[in-house]
Amino acid sequence: MLRHSWTNDDITPEPDYAVRAVRLARLGNEPYEGGAWVIVDPHTTMTEHVNPVGETEIFYVIEGSGTLVVGQESSVVRPGDSVLIPPGERHRLHNDADTPLRMLALWWGAGSDG
Numbered sequence: 001m002l003r004h005s006w007t008n009d010d011i012t013p014e015p016d017y018a019v020r021a022v023r024l025a026r027l028g029n030e031p032y033e034g035g036a037w038v039i040v041d042p043h044t045t046m047t048e049h050v051n052p053v054g055e056t057e058i059f060y061v062i063e064g065s066g067t068l069v070v071g072q073e074s075s076v077v078r079p080g081d082s083v084l085i086p087p088g089e090r091h092r093l094h095n096d097a098d099t100p101l102r103m104l105a106l107w108w109g110a111g112s113d114g
Helices: none
Strands: 012-014 019-023 034-040 056-063 066-070 073-077 082-085 091-095 101-108
Touching: 034 091, 066 082
Parallel strands: none
Antiparallel strands: 012 019, 019 034, 034 101, 056 082, 056 101, 066 073, 066 091
16 A cells, blocks of 8 residues: 655745646556646636646545636536546636635646647
8 A cells, every 4th residue: 555645834826827726746557647626716717728738637625615617618617527628628716705615636638639
């Protein structure tokens, strides 16, 4: 068994994305290339961005709610939702609530041709 633990003290600002996060450690040959526990603070918008070429990402919403925009589509997200962000899609997440939005983000495929 490989294990990685973190505490709230490990969560740090990620200014490029306007969020706070702790990156997941690589634990062997798992299928994701990267991941992070992410907090979007109340009334804050994650920086709109496009992932590196070929990268797919999934957001798993754990707590809180907000509005996720992927390409031309917009949807309210809440706990229990998982959303796939295909390669090349511009996306942003706005927390319009008074409480933090917490999620797990996993990504893979950067540098591939899709």
